[in-house]
Amino acid sequence: MTSNATSSARHEPRTADASLYPDLVSAGGFAGALEAVAADLGLSLGGVLVDASDPLRSAGVESTVADRKACWIGLGSEERWFFFSGWSRGVQLVSGATRDLGARALEAWRKGLSLAEIREVSPFVEVGELAEAHEKGPAEAVALTWRRLVEGLRQESDRLGFAARMLQVAELAHTEPRLRRLLPFSSHWSLHFSTRTGYPYPRDVPFVVPLSDGGFRVHGPSRGTVLGEADTAEQAVALVVSGLPAHCGPAVAGTADDQRPS
Template sequence: MAAELGLSLGGILVDGSDPYRSAGVENTVADRDVCWISLGSVERWFFFSGWSRGVQLVSGATQDLGEMARALEAWRNGLRLKEIREVSPFVEVTELAEAHEKGPAEAVAVKWRLLLEDLRQESERLELARRTLKVAELAHAEPQLRRLLPLTSHWSLHFSTCTGFPYSWDVPFIDPMSDGRYRVCGPSRGTVIGETETAEHAITLVIAGLPANCGPAVAGTAGDQQLF
């Protein structure tokens, strides 16, 4: 299809474990991963997603193989996310993905806003969400924590020094407890720093446990950080 449309996708990669239902296209830009497409199991659909430095920037599904080929060429050649959508309207690009494209600082800022918005919605019906929201708002007010990427997991509030997955585990996290207190753990889940009566004290413990020279979150994954 690419040949029929006069497109250049370079060498097509094959997944040896599933050679008839998937294919990959290498990129000409360093920061973008191989883009893999796969087939629907029941109906004629083509699925794809594009990742860069641990972040999914684009995704989508189409029944038009020509439209998919255009999207793959746009991704391969390093077009910006907005430009890829213009080439292939089926491509989905989130607000957070566009923020990542602008750099780690923008991604962190947008992630904080989206996380707080989600917690405020959930806090209307869940007590744990209200308590997580409280510590998240306090953390966002602290410059040292506001520049880290915030994450939640089972209502625990985490902070990453990188913006891509897998995220880092070098910063303590806060776990709201069922009895109303807060447990601060880290850097591993099994290491308990302390249990506090107040969200404010929990934030203090996190700041005290920050690693040396803990700067703003950087682009990439925890694995990338280990290379330096």
């Protein structure tokens, strides 16, 4: 990341301040400005997408890669910044902020370049460790997410009792092969396991909730269903495993939406 934009400048406005973007105004909107820049640079963006209700607010391009969503660039409200974001199968793979329109980054995303290639073309683009893991495949993303989850709980365990007991469950669950191959995530001090690596996650696997009395309750797969209560983390993990659906895992790319009938 090469820019020094402040956090306050990074919020996408509801209505763009036209005085910050005279080039967009003179071009009749974001699409016109992008198309003009693309023509000058010899880029191919295909049909530029805009919000018809506010053509000055944002613009995007479709990707030629089936699993990549349309990539969008939005505008800063307090300073002139263009914010870049690209998602694939429920995971944000690229982000960043630039002073120009980001046309090269949009073309790179549209053409299906790798994350490293997109960064090479547009150095302002940020690619995180988790995005790189997702690019390598679901197994890499799952392994990294487990490591990050356990490390985060360890950092909080000294000051938060719930974190300490969540850590007990997480460390034990990671030793169970049937759970280790699922994507873990925490929500409202409960530990979940997902059969998909993208958000929104499906809720088709039991999960563990630490209780204030020191025990655990296992729900599953919905919060309204209680599989049982456990005195120890070992018992809680065993309850989760006993409630796993048939042929569960390993986690695959995609989101809960991919499991819903069309």
